[in-house]
Amino acid sequence: QLQLQESGPGLVKPSETLSLTCAVSGDSISISSDHWGWIRQPPGKGLEWIGNVYYSGRTYYNPYLKSRVTISVDKSKNQFSLKLSSVTAADTAVYYCARQTIVPTPNFDYWGHGTLVTVSS
Amino acid sequence: QTVVTQEPSLTVSPGGTVTLTCASSTGAVTSGYYPNWFQQKPGQAPWALIYDTDSKYSWTPARFSGSLLGGKAALTLSGVQPEDEAEYYCLLYYGGAHWMFGGGTNLTVL
Numbered sequence: 407q408l409q410l411q412e413s414g415p416g417l418v419k420p421s422e423t424l425s426l427t428c429a430v431s432g433d434s435i436s437i438s439s440d441h442w443g444w445i446r447q448p449p450g451k452g453l454e455w456i457g458n459v460y461y462s463g464r465t466y467y468n469p470y471l472k473s474r475v476t477i478s479v480d481k482s483k484n485q486f487s488l489k490l491s492s493v494t495a496a497d498t499a500v501y502y503c504a505r506q507t508i509v510p511t512p513n514f515d516y517w518g519h520g521t522l523v524t525v526s527s
Numbered sequence: 528q529t530v531v532t533q534e535p536s537l538t539v540s541p542g543g544t545v546t547l548t549c550a551s552s553t554g555a556v557t558s559g560y561y562p563n564w565f566q567q568k569p570g571q572a573p574w575a576l577i578y579d580t581d582s583k584y585s586w587t588p589a590r591f592s593g594s595l596l597g598g599k600a601a602l603t604l605s606g607v608q609p610e611d612e613a614e615y616y617c618l619l620y621y622g623g624a625h626w627m628f629g630g631g632t633n634l635t636v637l
Binding site: 445452453454458466468502510511512514515516517518519520 | 572
């Protein structure tokens with residue numbers, strides 16, 4: 407059974423960089439049919455796709471966040487990471503990691519439980 | 528700016544049927560948008576229900592079904608149960624591995 411677990415600081419200061427990691431268990435992050443993604447949800451609001459990474463390191467970002475986002479993969483640790491720079495209070499959200507497989511067609515099937523990140527001084 | 532629109536809220540009686548829709552500001556939603564649907568209950572992560580318009584996961588209850596309806600993606604719940612009260616989100620694929628969520632529909636079972 408595939409499991410994803412987010413980890414990282416729950417509090418980040420404005421203008422600093424938010425950093426989160428998603429540990430993947432029950433599956434190899436290097437499977438060619440899988441992308442690995444980050445999604446966020448501000449308190450009381452809807453979901454927003456942040457971006458995906460392929461095991462090769464190729465990335466795909468939400469155009470509205472692209473200038474501040476970096477997603478990377480660490481195959482040796484079977485995990486992938488999110489960095490969001492120059493954060494403001496608007497970046498306060500629950501951050502989820504998820505698998506986006508392409509088998510049989512593109513879909514996000516497994517999600518982590520999410521981690522709340524608050525941006526505040 | 529592309530916008531994906533869902534009904535903000537809907538109410539259905541237990542045992543009834545309700546259809547939620549998902550529209551794109553770019554035009555008619557087709558199978559090429561690979562519509563995905565998720566259920567989210569308070570304090571929980573989203574739970575995948577439907578992918579590729581009408582495909583179900585092994586864990587998707589039979590009362591949930593997906594379709595294309597009048598240029599929109601649609602999620603129909605038949606024989607609604609009290610536990611189906613939740614927020615429902617659609618997700619559309621815009622090519623180049625880019626995705627966009629709808630704003631969500633708050634479904635009340637009353």
